[in-house]
Structure formats: C-alpha cells, structure tokens
Amino acid sequence: MVDAAAEIARLRDEGNTESPAQPTVRELERLSPTETAKVCATLGFQYLQAKVAGDTATADRISSELVGATCDPRWLRTLDEYLKFFGAGGTRRKIPYIRAASAGAQTLSLASNARIGVIGDWGTGAEPARRLLTQLKSQNVDTVIHLGDVYYSGTPEECKSNFSSILDDVFGKPGKRAQVYTLSGNHDMYCGGVGFYGMIKKLNVDPYKQPASFFCLRASDASWQFLAMDTGLHDYSPFSVDDAVPWLEADEEEWHRQRLAEFTGKTVLLSHHPLFSRFSRIGKPGSDGKLLPFNPKLRETFDRLRATGKPIKAWFWGHEHNLCIYDTYLNLEKGRCLGHSAIPVFSEDDPYEDVENLVDPPTLIEGTKIGKSEDVWAHGFAVLSLSPQSIAVEYFEDRDGVAIRTFQETIA
Numbered sequence: 001m002v003d004a005a006a007e008i009a010r011l012r013d014e015g016n017t018e019s020p021a022q023p024t025v026r027e028l029e030r031l032s033p034t035e036t037a038k039v040c041a042t043l044g045f046q047y048l049q050a051k052v053a054g055d056t057a058t059a060d061r062i063s064s065e066l067v068g069a070t071c072d073p074r075w076l077r078t079l080d081e082y083l084k085f086f087g088a089g090g091t092r093r094k095i096p097y098i099r100a101a102s103a104g105a106q107t108l109s110l111a112s113n114a115r116i117g118v119i120g121d122w123g124t125g126a127e128p129a130r131r132l133l134t135q136l137k138s139q140n141v142d143t144v145i146h147l148g149d150v151y152y153s154g155t156p157e158e159c160k161s162n163f164s165s166i167l168d169d170v171f172g173k174p175g176k177r178a179q180v181y182t183l184s185g186n187h188d189m190y191c192g193g194v195g196f197y198g199m200i201k202k203l204n205v206d207p208y209k210q211p212a213s214f215f216c217l218r219a220s221d222a223s224w225q226f227l228a229m230d231t232g233l234h235d236y237s238p239f240s241v242d243d244a245v246p247w248l249e250a251d252e253e254e255w256h257r258q259r260l261a262e263f264t265g266k267t268v269l270l271s272h273h274p275l276f277s278r279f280s281r282i283g284k285p286g287s288d289g290k291l292l293p294f295n296p297k298l299r300e301t302f303d304r305l306r307a308t309g310k311p312i313k314a315w316f317w318g319h320e321h322n323l324c325i326y327d328t329y330l331n332l333e334k335g336r337c338l339g340h341s342a343i344p345v346f347s348e349d350d351p352y353e354d355v356e357n358l359v360d361p362p363t364l365i366e367g368t369k370i371g372k373s374e375d376v377w378a379h380g381f382a383v384l385s386l387s388p389q390s391i392a393v394e395y396f397e398d399r400d401g402v403a404i405r406t407f408q409e410t411i412a
Contacts (some may be wrong), residue, residue, distance in 0.1 A: 044238075048079050078190055078238055081153035085192035086236070095193040097233055098212035100255035106211050107259070108181075110143060112221040116384040117141035117178075120272075120318030120339040121185070123150030125162030128398070129342035132379050133170045135396065135403035139383050142178050143217070144171070147318035147338060148185025148232055148272030150195065159195035164203065175205040184213040184232030185272040185318065186244070192236070214252055216259045223265045223388040227256050231273035231298070245283040246273045247297035253304065260310045268391070268411065269315040274337055275302060276329060278354055278361040280320045285357065293361040294330060306331065314391075314411050316382075322351040323370045323380055323395065325407065329362035334411060336382075344376040351377060368407050373399055380406075 043062050050058040085093055110116075117136045122129055123146070136144070150163050163182070171177035180203045188196040193213075200210040213230040231246040248256075260267060274282070276294035285291045306312060315332055318339035326335045345351050352369055354361070370378045378397040385392040390412040396403040 044079050048083060051079075051083055078152045078187075081155055081191040082236075082238055085194070093192055095189060095233060095236060096197050097193070097230070097249070098197075100212075100214075100249075100251040103212040103214070103255065105258070107216040107218045107225070108179075108208055108210070110217050110219045110224075110226075110386065112219050112223060112386060112388065114143055114219065114384075114386045115139065115141045116143045116145060116226075116386070118145050118147065118316060118338055118382040118384060119341040120147035120316075120337075121149040121321055121343050122146055122341040123158070123162045123187075124342040125151075125158070125166065126342065128344070128379055129162075130166050130170065131401060132341055132381060132398050133166060135398060136381050136383075137170055137178075138403065139396075141383060144178050144180045145217075145226070145228070145270065146180070146182040147270065147316065148183040149187040149318065149339075150182075150185075150199075151187050151343075153190040154185075154188035154193065154195045155191045156195040156198055159199040164199055167203075174203060179204050179208045181210050181215060181217070181228065183228055183270060183272045183318075184230045186232055186235040186238075189232050189236035190238055193232075214255065216256075218263070219265070219386055221388055222263070224268065224386055224391065225259065225263055225265060226268050226270055227259055228270040229256060229301075231271045235273065243284055244273075245295055245297055247295075248301050253301050257305055257308060260305055260308045260312075263310065266311045266313050268313060269302075269305075271298075271315070271317045273298070273319050274317045275299065275315055275332065275335055276326070276362050277320060277324070277337070278326075278358065278364070279322060279324065279352060281355050290357050290359050291355060293355075293358045299330060302330070302332070320351070321345050322377075323368070325365045325368040325395075325409075326362045327365055334409075335362065338380075338382055340370060340377065340380050342379060347372050347375050347377065368395075370397060370406070371399070373397075384411075 047059055047062040050062060117139060119136065150159050152158065167180055182200065184196055203210060215228050217226040219225065229248055230252060233249065235244040235246045273295065275298050278293060281291060282295050283292065314334035314336065316336045316338055320337050320339045321343040322337055323340050324337035329335060370380060372378065378399060380395060380397045383394045390410050393409050393411060394405050395407040397406050
C-alpha cells in the first residue's frame, strides 16, 4: 500500500493524466503483490480523476479493469467512499472530530493490575483477525487497545462487520466483556470518520465510554496512564499516505499536556502513526534527496510533552504492518511499532527492508523481528501487565493457530 501510494503521488506530482498501457490478466498474475498494488493504485487514481471530471465512460471502463483483473475491488470502494464524503478536491465536508473542550478533562479508569491487550491495524474482518483476537482473549486481558485502521474505508458497515461484531462474538457484548478502545487511523478517516465516531460510542458502557478520538486511561493507584493521541485526523486521503506528516490539533496537544502535568505517575503514549521509522517513508525527501526517519511535527509535540518534566516511558504505534522494537531514539526509551495484527505481508516482500536515503535512522533490538507463517509474515499482539512499579510486556505471534511468546521486556 505504501508503494501504491508512492506511485499515486508520483503521478500527481508529474501532472500525469495519461493512461499507461495496462497489463493483461496473465501479465498481472506474474507480478509480485507489490507490483500488482502499483498497477491497481494507478488505475484507482485514474478512476478518481474520471469520476471528478464526470467522465462516466472512462470511470466504468476502469472499474471493469479493476474488478476483471486481480485488483481488489474493495480498493475501488475506498475511492468511492472518499469521493462521496469529501468530494472533488477533498473539501466537501469536515470530519466530526470532537474538540478538547467538548471532551473535557475526563479520564478512564484501569485496574492497578490491569492486563491490556494491544493490537494494531486489526480491522480486516478476515479469519486471521478473528483467530488472533481469540488468542488474545485466552491471555485473560481485561482491556483491549486497538491502534487504529478499520479497512478499507472505515464505513459504518465495515466498522460493524470488521470490528465490533467480531469483538461481540469473541469477547461478548459491551458491559459483559473487556473494555475496548480504538484509535483513529488513516483508513478510519477515508469516509470522513463517520463509522469510527459512531462506533466508539457503542464499544463500552458507562463509565468506560470512549469520549473522543483521543483519551486517557489511568490506573486506579495513579501509577500509570496511557495517553492515546489522534494522528489520523490529518491523514484522510488515500492519495497521500506516503507523503503524510500527521500532527495533533493544538487544543488536543494541550489536553495531553494537562493530563501529564496533573499526573504523579508514569505515562505511555499511543498513536496510530509512528514517531519514527526505519522501514516506511515519512513525508517527502528534501532538496538533497535525503529523508528524515521521523515525523518532525510529532517530534515537536513529543518534545513539548517531555518539557513538562513528567516521565514518558514508552510509545506504541501501528500504521506499518510490522513489529518493530526499537533501541532508544530521539530521547524515547521505548518506541514500538505494533501494526501486524491482521494485514497480510507476503513472504516475498521484506517488511524490514530499509528505506533508502534515510538520515541517521533508528535501530532495532537484536532478535525481535517477526517470523514467517506459510506464505505471509506472522501476525501478532502484545499483552501489558501493570504493577505499581513497572509494566511487563509480552509479544506473541500467531504460529499455525497457536500464540507463541517471542519477546518480553519491562517498562519501568
């Protein structure tokens, strides 16, 4: 998907409106999944151009090519949902984001010995997602945090079939199950967030209802808190994934700063998008062709939060369909990407291939990469066990239907 987005960005930057010769079905079958994604994304971009221009004949022709070849027709649905909500130029309607003033200073309570399951990019509705959630339940978690992305466009129908219905089946109905919280990812915003904002009202019962796209979970003994930040709000276009440099609204950042300032314990940050990455591009290259390995806007936010003097011990994010357990970087002791809970990454593709021309990228802790399961890289989740002094973190992989612990660490 990142490569596909890069292809779209290239076409936009070049002002390319010409339709390149499309490969035949037989030629598509010989392409790798990544190469196929680029072809499908190119068609999708041309489809959106035709829809905006009112060129029904061209749009219909491209639609038949998308469905008739090996391209996933649900990608086409993403484009339709985006166009339906935002319109030509992406300016029709505003995402129903809840402002900090409306959210208030509410915090949500956690048990002092809570066991928290963390999954990322999980909302596919496919069998691997259901299987992984069943494995997570077997770990006796009392809270589930999803780091964002219900596919493909976060519509109300997708939020129900790919997220809440599976939770109901596996964990039980709200009020009779573990508390469930979810962040805003870019896919959740492709239809303007209408599915996401409707869903968060129904995931839990009072007093555990998620008040907004950002929230604070706080242990009852004031030892730990989790600050979940909304980085999805400003990444709502399927045509700028690779170029996006998401940021927090100023009033939301101030809301998180206040939660830090008033708290006497330690804090863990949560978001959908990464603070930094070695394996996915963040923003456009500079004039020298070099790329930053971090999001400069989120780094500024992180530095301002650190300026409170309160301890921020870790940051978990998703977005990349990978597990990345990084060494200390940018004054963050533990930066963790956990976005490998459901989206398949085919075995011939390498999620740990370095992005070229990165300046001083972060490094991984040795021995923490995920393995392969048949023809895809393994899916996984984490379990965080709270105690007053520390958080024990266990990382699990789904190996042939069995959850295997592959790494553990302590946040203190």
